[in-house]
Amino acid sequence: MAEPEAPACGRLVACDALVGAPLVPGPGPVPDVADLEAEMTRLHLSAAVVRHRACRQTSAHLGNDILMDEIAGKPHLRPAWFVTPDGREPEFDPAVTLAQMLAAGVRWAWTDPASQGFSLQPWCSGPLLAALSEHRVPLLVDYATIVLNDLHEAMAAFPALRVVLLQVPRVGRNRLVEPLLAAHPELYLGCAPSLSVHAYWPDLCRRFGSHRWLWGSHYPDAEGGAAVTGLLYAGLTPQALEDIAHGNLERLQAEVRA
DSSP states (O other): OOOOOOOSSSOOEEEEEEESOOSSOOSSOOOSHHHHHHHHHHHTOSEEEEEETHHHHSOHHHHHHHHHHHTTTOTTEEEEEEOOTTOSTTTTOHHHHHHHHHHTTOOEEEEOHHHHTOOOSHHHHHHHHHHHHHHTOOEEEEGGGSOHHHHHHHHHHOTTOOEEEEOOOOOSSOTTHHHHHHHOTTEEEEEOGGGOOTTHHHHHHHHHOGGGEEEOOOTTTSOHHHHHHHHHTSOOOHHHHHIIIIIHHHHHHHTOOO
């Protein structure tokens, strides 16, 4: 495969990398840190927010420890910790867990209610959502792992909560997500190959502003070259391109209150 050219924007930062072998490994390279770095070099990525699959498959907090070990000394890999409503032992207090996360220099969180057996509704996740809101920590969630009404209720109860919705499916004009975007100014979308709809990104920027979107490559489950091409040939203005390629992600990270 030909090497993609350097992107026509200042920097390119992915919001959605996932490392760690699946329970049933498939053919091809193992999606470990070394493979991710090779892919980043091929695509000319400056940095990536990284999650670890072990958080889903074993213990959420053990997976966070594994991630920190595997990316130690690699500042271009920005860790995202998996968070749960009960927090980490022995405190079982999500506010304490979040304080530990921030003290470790981590500025991104992610979660998966479907795999860890909880609800994002405030009656279940209220203390966690309150802590995330207080510190303005962006929360990454995959579209397929969440009940959208639960997301709506969570963001209505905690309007300062910042959520980045990943892997929105390719369904044209999304009649479920767009009302959420209109209702919740702190909801952001990850723009990856799954959201490849003709002329959709410029239209979203026109209606909601260019500050609501973060670029992602969907590593390791999508072809990264397609993600880069989709961004560069989306017909975005130069300012919108810079915002989505790296600016919005870096702004959200800088605005975290440690």
